[in-house]
Amino acid sequence: MLTFLLWLILLVLCWPLALLALALYPVIWLLLLPFRLLGMAVDGVFSFLGAVIMLPARIFRRLGRGAGMAESRDQGREQ
Numbered sequence: 001m002l003t004f005l006l007w008l009i010l011l012v013l014c015w016p017l018a019l020l021a022l023a024l025y026p027v028i029w030l031l032l033l034p035f036r037l038l039g040m041a042v043d044g045v046f047s048f049l050g051a052v053i054m055l056p057a058r059i060f061r062r063l064g065r066g067a068g069m070a071e072s073r074d075q076g077r078e079q
Helices: 002-013 015-078
Strands: none
Touching (some): 002 015
């Protein structure tokens, strides 16, 4: 909504520039589309690498929590 209001102000102040911006917006969007796709791919790769690096910590955390629960359950039976 803010973008539209800024465009309306530009239309009032300098209508040829506003019409040029309106005409060139789809062309610029199409030119920038590959960079957006590349950004999504790079983000996916970094997310995957982060998950692979953090996997051992998640496994050890789960094993440690499970062992702690079993020990506390065994202590409850002894009492």
